[in-house]
Amino acid sequence: MDYSQFLIMKQEIALLVVFLLVFLYDTFMPRSAQKGLPVCTSVLMLLLTVAGCLDCCLCSTDNQVAFGGMYETSAIISAIKNILNIGVVIVLIQSIKWANGEFMIMRRGEFYELLLVTLFGMYLMISARHFLVFVIGLECASLPLAAMVAFDKNRYESHEAAVKYILTAVFSSAIFMMGLSFVYGVAGSLYFANIYTAIYASPSVMLVMAVAFVIAGIGFKLSLVPFHLWTADVYQGAPTSVTSYLSVISKGATAFAFLVVMAQVFGSLYTIVWEWMLYALIILTITIGNLFAIRQRNMKRFLAFSSISQAGYIMLGIIAYNTLGVAAMMFYILVYIFSNLGAFGVIGAIENACGKVSMDDYRGLYKTNPRLAFTMMLAMFSLAGIPPFAGFFSKFFIFTGALEGGSVAIYVLVLIALINTIVSLYYYLLVVKAMFISEEECVILPFKSACSERLGMWIALFGIIFLGLLSPVYSTLIDMASVSQFGMYFLN
Secondary structure, eight states: OOGGGGGGOHHHHHHHHHHHHHHHHHHHSOGGGGGGHHHHHHHHHHHHHHHHHHHHHHSOOSOEEETTTTEEEOHHHHHHHHHHHHHHHHHHHHTHHHHTSGGGTTTHHHHHHHHHHHHHHHHHHHHBOBHHHHHHHHHHHHHHHHHHHTOOTTOHHHHHHHHHHHHHHHHHHHHHHHHHHHHHHHHSOOBHHHHHHHHHHSOOHHHHHHHHHHHHHHHHHHTOTTSOTTHHHHHHHSOHHHHHHIIIIIHHHHHHHHHHHHHHTTGGGIIIIIHHHHHHHHHHHHHHHHHHHHTOOBHHHHHHHHHHHHHHHHHHHHHHOSHHHHHHHHHHHHHHHHHHHHHHHHHHHHHHHHOOOBGGGGTTHHHHOHHHHHHHHHHHHHHHTOTTSHHHHHHHHHHHHHHTTOOHHHHHHHHHHHHHHHHHHHHHHHHHHHHHTOOSOOSSOOOOOOHHHHHHHHHHHHHHHHHHHSOSHHHHHHHHHHHHTGGGGOOO
8 A cells, every 4th residue: 555645634643733733632631721722722733724715726737636536636625625614713713712712611622623533524525426435525524513503502492403304314324325325336436437437328217216315315415305304403403603603513514515516426316316405405405494593593403404504505506517617616605604603693692792682682782882783783794695795696696506517497496586585685674673772671681702703703794794895715716616627427
């Protein structure tokens, strides 16, 4: 075995180094220095992110493979990992006050170690070109999250959320593995390229079942309807820092991994098998997510159904099956990270200060905490797609990428998505109305949020404004996506 192949896995190795440094700090530093662990982890992840972005911009864009083709990296793959790193840095910064609270004294290190392990699993999912590596990454990303969801062991809701999450993860993995067994029975291999060639030569009825099981298995991780029922309860029961991580980082990694699997494994079956499956899932996901979000009063459940709807929009990038679609999906994930974490930053700050998580408690928030209300307003505007904020351009680009397909069905799908955007505008503005227009006395008294919480919100606001008003990011992603040539895997 040529051990120099490990050098291709630069981002994974760098992440493992960060994990080891965090573990050693947690294990050997004296108790008086333990409060520095959250800041140390945040700084290390920031350095990893900066190094990854520089490497992505300065190094070759050629694809590199290792371990007989089981692992692959390229500019576009490095870019999505860096996008996830940006989200992780914001989550870590926003969680510093919570992690240094009295409740987290004995489990502070475990939170960061579990988080880094899940991120490593997501890296493997994105770079996997063999289903054995993909499943290892999938389980590595899923199982530690169950422990993170159950972190608040003194709350019944946290226990319930963890049980629902672990049961969902187990059943979704079983369904996914069943689909893989069908694929292996037809193709005789677990390599993506070998499966693509085998099913292109001899499509069969068993492959239809295999694709359905694979979509269902990954659909659970992505909260696509009808595989979404766990989402709201888990988001509500988990600590807010875990919920924010679960809502953006896990979703972004799974979406890109879904794109890779559907394009590079089942791309030749696009028009005859899974195109219409995905059409139905997208329509159901966007519509049901929007309708249920209108009914929510708990802010974490509200954003849970919002994230379900957003997952449907992200899937439009896969339907596009072209360079614009891939770039638009990645840009959408980046914008969603800033927008959603901006909202969760406000929710976390208010929850840490006074324990309020109901939308009704936000009435008149502008009178007592105008900066928090302003931050939440911009996050809601971006999630709703109101110009000139980043969310408008992310939706515009992903609709444009989808319409490149040119079929009547695509136009109908995009029309339904546009109508649902109007519906989402209504419930996002409900939060803004409560904060700015409500005549009721605010129950949230004036308070000063922690410096780390403010820093996390400032970074999110900068992303929302910068990506909306002046951004070379999308054109850069298009250049990377054109080199990756995902569209070549789809045969009409």
